[in-house]
Amino acid sequence: MITLTINGQEHELDVPDSMPLLWAIRDVVGMKGTKFGCGIAQCGACTVHLNGVAIRSCVTPVAAAKGEITTIEAMADDPVGHKVQQAWLDLGVAQCGYCQGGQIMNATALLKRTPAPQTQEIVDAMAGNLCRCGTYNRILAAIERAADTRTVDKEEASS
């Protein structure tokens, strides 16, 4: 048996140690906000926080997921996460929405460690999260809005 602490709640799971956290969360615990996109840590759709750090749950074995796991379902109750979600809504970021949970998890982790990132820091930090609908410009603007360091207009003025 493995014990996972997800969003403050303990779950006892009878799964192999090697099962990726993603599938434990989705198929065994039954929480569906964390998405499968690639299975090899290339797209970021499966991003969750482990002890506050953004990780790819699709390549993290449950045995290695020791500590506090936080998923998109808990972001509304997180002060930074909520701010990020609100910025996403204000700017109409999402198109299909499938990747956006992972984007928000990664953006929230970024803003927690770097509350006022430079544009290039955001771009670098978000490079591992794919969005096939191509919402990157709005994601960037939303992170800057959530961080309250708006540089979109600066960029425009300089070009």
Add this chain to the structure above:
Amino acid sequence: MNRSDDTLLLANVSRRGLLKGLVGGSALLLAARWDLALANEQAQFGAGAMPGGWVDNPNVFIQIDSDGLVTIINNRAEMGQGIRTSLAVVAADELGAEWDQVRAQQAEGDQDKYGNQNTDGSRSMRHWYEPMRRAAAAARLMLEQAAANQWDVPVHEVRAEIHKVVHSATGRELGFGGLADAARELDVPGRHALVLKSDSELRFIGKESGLINGELKSAHPKAIDGEDIVTGKAIFGADIDLENTLYAVIARPPVYGAKVKNVDDSEALKVAGVKKVIRIKGASQPAAFNPLGGVAVVASNTWAAMEGRKALKIEWDNAPAGNNADYTSDAYRKSLEKAAQSPGKVIRQSGDVEAALQNAEKRVSATYYMPHMAQATMEPPVAVVMIKNGKAEAWAPVQHPRAAREGIAGMLEMDLDNVTLHQTLLGGGFGRKSKPDFVMEAALVAKAFEGQPIKLQWSREDDIHHAYFHAVSVDHLDAGLDAEGKATSWRHRTLSPSIASLFMPDPKHKGEFELGMGFNTMPFNIPAIRLENPPAPAHVRIGWFRSVYNLPHAWAIQSFAHEMAVAAGKDHRDYVLDLLGPAREIHNLTVGDGWNYGEDPDLHPIDIGRMRRVIERATAEAGWGRKTGKGRGLGLAFHNSFVSYTAIVFDVEVDDKGKLTIHRADIAFDCGPQANPERIRSQMEGSCVMGIGVALQSEVTFKDGVAQQDNFDSYLVPRMPDAPKVVRVHLIDNPNDAMGGVGEPGLPPVAPALCNAIYAATGKRIRRLPVGNQLS
């Protein structure tokens, strides 16, 4: 249905049609033409010509609860284009509903009830705008009638305002909720009784809002699914959670048409959680939407199923695949390039091209290549199906619910009425989910587990190996220029396998709907033109990919026009405006296109004026002609598709090491009337980014019939650093033409505009996509 009158409301016919008198200018004639008892059967064009046609019965689409909550039933697939929001915006505005009192509910797959639900071709808004407004106007009239009945006053004395009906003479008012029960009992008014709101009465439709070119101008009707998406509550295909579900993955033949020869499942069955291994019957070629066959592993969770699949030992039989097993991309490209040197099936001809080419002062020739691509939706294909008591119930993210139901019914020999399809949100579509093969696979597995839901999940590797690939293409062009650089002749040979090869013995030539995507509709005004289509066989499943054959056609034509301008020593914008000639309308039939995206050529001609206008707007906004400095340049391309018009200018920089920076994209877009400008902008932004992937990164190659890319580490798609630093969308205010598509027309000009900009920055001409490392 409770339809009391079959006369179509005059005001609902496109303003363009009325202005031009194309429908005879007589109400009587109009009514006769649109006699509703026959309209859907008789219609040659538009929504009425689609299977299932359109429906505008308010009882089908609009529900009002007694607490005032308005539910708009959405009959189209939501795959990121925002149609659940935009159709609700249209209905709510016409009805007069408070936006925070509106929600959307997804219709089941039932085209007999909801009209056509096949969500492709950028058709949702242009086909459903008018039916939805009529449905909402009818509902509003029913609410007014209910209030009039209750107050015992004539209906013309009452008036619907926002979420309420008022009788101003006496100051009485009743909310929509309080009237809903009574309104529901009334007959649906005939269309002649409907009066749609005037533009000045509209609050949402056509109104700019939200984020405009990097600045939040004003609040906008919040996206219907926005809150659910950001909190992780939105339900996509894989999120369907039914008790007792089993999870399945399938090992499919690596070569199109191959079969299982032998399978040893002994190791797979030892994997913890694996329940069963079953062989899946594959379709023979052409496969249409049918499963490819293979071996399914069924387990208690997705991971166990994937681990079980890894442990299978399968010997494939490539004999049934024929020469698909020899399909290798390099050799194939060379064979198409060779075929492009000889004349092909003539598609369109005017003047004597060969003589004009011979006599030209200067000749320009080029061959362009675009590879296979996979749609690679972020949500890989997935479906849940349960079979019980001779009935099938499916939950799936599909663009074409009817095809999924018919697929299951046909395969399992069930009556269509016994197949139910619940439409989930789609985590991207891009044409991949128009094909319901994955739903049919789930049904085949479910057949072996009667009474138990089966969730059939595709891995990313499955998705890239077994896409319905965007057709590989070679386009060869020759042009003759006179002493002033003016074009005297244009010869274009286009070669691609056809999507028709999915459904019939390989025709090897493009069909009308493929040629009509920017090939025979080529708009340039050149005295001698010959367009040819030499043969190109298919060796993999070819399918729709967002904007489809417009991609290679626009890529080749727009790149070549730039090459001609360079050869002539002329400014690119001035040159293409000259090639287009004066503003005028070209009827599609006169250029040999009988398809026209299914739309009426009288309402949707090839409009050179609109084409000129998007070019002029995009170049003006981009500061065309400005000095850019070393290693930096502007590039232009334009294209009309899905009866809309797009022009893009990129501002790019390439450094000494070949590193490309996209400083800005200026996109001018004309889709005629705009229902929800906020989502139109988002589609243009997204198309721009996806098109950058088409230009720079994305390619699936084959070796001996097997796809060589596996996942996002080898099949590359744009990431945030690849996006332009700034994307600016300039919507053309054009309420007078008929409505055009939005989801796809932004994509085709991206790759040529980017490559033209790269040329302007570096002098390096790109003729083969993706650009990849060609700049280093």
